[in-house]
Amino acid sequence: MKIIGHLINGAIVTDGTRTQDVFNPSTGEVAKQVALAGKARVEDAIAAAQAAFPAWRNTPPLKRARVMYRFKQLLEEHAEEICRLIGEEHGKIAHDAMGELTRGIENVEYACGVPELLKGEHSKNVGPAIDSWSEFQPLGVVAGITPFNFPAMVPLWMYPMAIACGNCFVLKPSERDPGSTLYIAQLLMEAGLPAGVINVVNGDKEAVDTLLDDPRVQAVSFVGSTPVAEYIYARASANGKRCQALGGAKNHAILLPDADMDNAVSALTGAAFGSSGERCMALSVAVAVGDAAAEAFIEKMKAQMQSLKVGAFNDKRNDFGPVITRAHMEKVVGYINSAEEQGAEIVVDGRHPSVPGFDNGFFVGGTLIDRVTPDMLCYREEIFGPVLLVVRVATMQQAMELIDAHEYGNGTCIFTRDGEAARYFSDNIQVGMVGINVPLPVPVAYHSFGGWKRSLFGDLYAYGPDAVRFYTRRKTITQRWPSAGVREGVQFAFPS
Numbered sequence: 217m218k219i220i221g222h223l224i225n226g227a228i229v230t231d232g233t234r235t236q237d238v239f240n241p242s243t244g245e246v247a248k249q250v251a252l253a254g255k256a257r258v259e260d261a262i263a264a265a266q267a268a269f270p271a272w273r274n275t276p277p278l279k280r281a282r283v284m285y286r287f288k289q290l291l292e293e294h295a296e297e298i299c300r301l302i303g304e305e306h307g308k309i310a311h312d313a314m315g316e317l318t319r320g321i322e323n324v325e326y327a328c329g330v331p332e333l334l335k336g337e338h339s340k341n342v343g344p345a346i347d348s349w350s351e352f353q354p355l356g357v358v359a360g361i362t363p364f365n366f367p368a369m370v371p372l373w374m375y376p377m378a379i380a381c382g383n384c385f386v387l388k389p390s391e392r393d394p395g396s397t398l399y400i401a402q403l404l405m406e407a408g409l410p411a412g413v414i415n416v417v418n419g420d421k422e423a424v425d426t427l428l429d430d431p432r433v434q435a436v437s438f439v440g441s442t443p444v445a446e447y448i449y450a451r452a453s454a455n456g457k458r459c460q461a462l463g464g465a466k467n468h469a470i471l472l473p474d475a476d477m478d479n480a481v482s483a484l485t486g487a488a489f490g491s492s493g494e495r496c497m498a499l500s501v502a503v504a505v506g507d508a509a510a511e512a513f514i515e516k517m518k519a520q521m522q523s524l525k526v527g528a529f530n531d532k533r534n535d536f537g538p539v540i541t542r543a544h545m546e547k548v549v550g551y552i553n554s555a556e557e558q559g560a561e562i563v564v565d566g567r568h569p570s571v572p573g574f575d576n577g578f579f580v581g582g583t584l585i586d587r588v589t590p591d592m593l594c595y596r597e598e599i600f601g602p603v604l605l606v607v608r609v610a611t612m613q614q615a616m617e618l619i620d621a622h623e624y625g626n627g628t629c630i631f632t633r634d635g636e637a638a639r640y641f642s643d644n645i646q647v648g649m650v651g652i653n654v655p656l657p658v659p660v661a662y663h664s665f666g667g668w669k670r671s672l673f674g675d676l677y678a679y680g681p682d683a684v685r686f687y688t689r690r691k692t693i694t695q696r697w698p699s700a701g702v703r704e705g706v707q708f709a710f711p712s
């Protein structure tokens with residue numbers, strides 16, 4: 217059976233000690249295995265990155281950017297193969313995988329502009345014949361730890377910019393679907409990156425803890441679930457590292473009575489069920505303001521959901537594929553069961569759908585649940601499945617209070633024709649990314665991505681301008697060349 221190894225110092229190595237099965241979620245079969253790096257293997261990767269750093273740091277930004285240009289081209293040329301790997305291991309259908317990859321490539325494009333982004337700040341004559349400037353220096357070895365749900369895009373949020381800024385990178389992808397991530401890193405090597413600048417170690421907690429504890433690692437970017445994000449942030453920070461840790465979500469959409477309901481239903485169908493709801497920006501709660509809005513929405517959504525098709529990743533006619541593992545499928549079904557037991561109304565039931573020819577796949581069909589209340593388990597926790605909850609409230613203020621009271625604050629949106637209401641909402645809601653008649657307000661690559669509350673631990677967001685700041689350290693230099701007339705006498709106070 218094929219074993220997915222690690223990329224260390226430019227070569228693929230396979231750790232012989234421990235492995236884990238990688239499933240094809242569409243068939244339920246074990247398709248491959250992944251090597252799980254132990255401490256020593258991770259330390260090899262850190263050492264390779266450390267050794268590559270002095271030369272890479274001094275490589276002109278323009279030359280670093282040229283590698284990114286070639287990388288972008290290779291990603292486009294090999295897009296089909298990347299999407300096949302994503303589909304095989306994650307279950308995402310081809311056009312969704314292509315969407316993910318495209319958003320990832322946009323981050324490579326942004327990193328191509330790094331000479332401009334690193335220009336720094338300069339002030340002449342801050343004192344008599346004194347000039348001062350700030351420059352942004354790379355940190356050294358930086359690490360990334362990524363989730364299963366975007367095996368191509370989320371790593372591309374991190375290392376193109378980190379590397380373009382002059383750092384060397386150790387990536388620990390999700391062990392559940394590591395194939396496309398490793399393949400993409402190999403394309404970066406093919407683009408001309410020197411050995412050791414990018415390293416990929418597959419593994420689990422042992423590999424992660426090694427990265428968190430090793431003093432050579434200067435910074436850690438993490439994306440995944442909130443309990444792990446909190447742990448990563450605490451441990452990395454306690455070890456004196458810079459850390460950004462993005463966590464889970466429960467994204468609400470407010471439906472005001474004046475909304476264009478057909479538009480809202482189409483938008484929510486893609487945003488709730490696309491990628492089987494396994495997106496941190498999935499819209500999983502519709503908050504209907506008034507019973508009339510709730511009834512209108514449910515009637516239209518129910519009709520729309522009749523044509524939803526769940527099935528294998530490689531059939532283009534499907535709207536979404538399986539969830540990642542059997543255990544996750546059972547967890548999602550458990551949330552639907554709990555909603556029923558706690559008194560919610562299952563309007564469309566996606567438990568145990570029939571997918572002919574794929575009886576052992578990890579499928580959950582689109583599910584719509586009405587009359588959900590905030591005390592229910594299905595409301596409090598992130599389900600991460602194709603399940604849309606409807607909560608009914610009387611006023612927009614109540615809808616906003618509900619959103620603000622939730623543990624998570626990643627994304628939200630409002631559907632309305634009322635500009636004043638939308639403006640009030642976007643100004644006041646305690647959530648990091650807001651859509652107005654836009655269901656998935658994922659910032660483009662030249663803005664930055666991050667939630668509020670327990671959806672993000674740290675100060676700087678992922679990708680975009682914040683990534684330049686995260687992966688560099690400011691140094692401010694003040695300079696004078698003594699010459700006749702500006703030679704300094706003894707001074708005991710700050711010059712004023």
Ligand code: NAD
Pocket residue numbers: 361362363364365366370388389390391419420421424425439440441442444445447462463464465495496598600626667671
């Ligand atoms: P996860 O937290 O289980 O795993 C993420 C990474 O952490 C993996 O690489 C995994 O190997 C590692 N890990 C897991 N448990 C660990 C532990 N105990 N100690 C150290 N490392 C550990 O997340 P997942 O299931 O792969 O991804 C889904 C989650 O990620 C969802 O909660 C989703 O909302 C979130 N997510 C958030 C964003 C965002 O930008 N906020 C984006 C994508 C996904």
